[in-house]
Amino acid sequence: MEFSAGICAGVAITLSGHPFDTIKVRMQTGHVHSLFKCIKITLQADGLRGFYYGVAGPLWSVPIVNAVIFGAYAQANSFLGNQNSFSNGILAGSYAGLVNTIVVTPIELIKCKMQVQSHNQDIGRAIKYKNSFECFKHVFKTEGIRGLYVGNVASIYREIPAYAGQFAAYEGCKTSLKWFLGRDEIPLYWLFLSGMVAGLNCWIWSYPQDIIKTRLQVGHEVARGWDGGFYNMGKLIYQESGLKGFWFGFSACAVRAALANGCGFLSYEISMELIKHHWAEDPIIKNH
Template identity: 30%
Template sequence: MNDDNSFNDIEIKKNTSALKDIINGSIAGCFGKIIEYPFDTIKVRLQTQGSHLFPTTWSCIKYTFKNEGIKKGFFQGISSPLVGAAMENAVLFLSYNQCAKMLDNQTYIPEVTPLTKIIISGAFAGSCASFVLTPVELVKCKLQIANIQNNSSSLLKPTRILPTIKNTLTQNGVFGLWQGQSGTFIRESIGGVAWFATYELMKDFLKYQRHDKENKTWELLLSGASAGLAFNATIFPVDTVKSVMQTEHLGLKSSISLVLKRQGFAGFYRGLAITLIRAAPANATVFYTYETLSSM
């Protein structure tokens, strides 16, 4: 009887821990997305539109503000990625922590080092999140450039979420929502390693320097900001290809060729500067919010 009670207690703790990861990750993701979204709109426009339209980042910002305003321009289509950010971060933190716990408890392979555990768990978390992210980002990217396309074409593109989804399903079927999955999978698997590894290593380093067991607030913020910079700097060319795949409805190889044809090798890095600017505060917010909620 006591064994049964102990087993039930363990199961309850596991379920509670998983539920906390889902809730805390969702809230953290929403806060981070609100901060980063205007920057992301500019990034996607630079990635998918030629330099004849936007020769510089500043020209893209001025065009968006002048012609579309703040809400319609910078925050066009935010509802979809807001839901996506909640789902993404819930999946990221849940799968990362579950994978790490599995590696701690496994007995069938030699004990893994802390760094190896972070790398495996980060890659696993990123790959899981990619399946949630692809349809969300496809809708987001289409909405972020819809106003530009409508200004230059008589064939109007939908500028709201549901019509965009319906249009995608009509033209390409259900699997059309996962256009660009290969690009997202590669990006998130590699990025997951960079994201979690940078955060964990930076956090431990700062804590070790002070010979303390707990991190201060500024250390969590700095570690989160560093993780965001590392993630985006590592995967940005893949993200560019993914954006082209989703907005042009092309395959991986065709998208790479199109970027090279339009801009050359530098085209893979169009929008990197503004992405790094947004990455620091957004990811600092995500990790700090998650850590704060988890400690309650």
């Protein structure tokens, strides 16, 4: 059930959040670090289509990613006793983040390479690939499986605290309202708001790691040791821009995180209720 509901959540997250995700990646890797200026230049250089560069890959892959996340989270939470508590959110969320790195690293590598393409070189690079599949073929042909997993260590460092923070915040918000109201039923608007808080908390704990991952994946060259270049890229970013360099694009990320995760968690909860209802009423499903 969680796997299917996670797919629905992934579709909602992709459609609502991809434009701001594109702006985030361009702010992380280009020369423009102002949210509204980057939006303006993207619109002028690439039109509305520019906000959805690279969306083909996430549209089929992000639902799978979210299915993995919610499925792994439910599995870990079940092992911990299905308490849906703040502490379980941290532990089960950490496990979900670790499992997710297997799937998310190659997906984000292709997505980021597509998103940095632009007709304006201040916010991106020259357009090289027509679509995500062409980008995938080129990376696989020239670098193999290893090329698809560039930035994987950075993904691990990002995903574990990200989903620990996300699910802990979501469970904490829901538990707080249940305590305040004295009942288990939660209004839909609160699920949306809880998702927004969860999304913001997710990125607060993981954004610096995300910048390092993005710059590694789009081809910024540094020496790569056992950590895939994580330390050296972090050092380079600090030398170039100081601590603020680890937060370029966070404004776009915050808008995207709040909107997309609000929609995603709301979609997940509604899908779970519909699936449970169907499960209870369909005798074939019920008996199996």
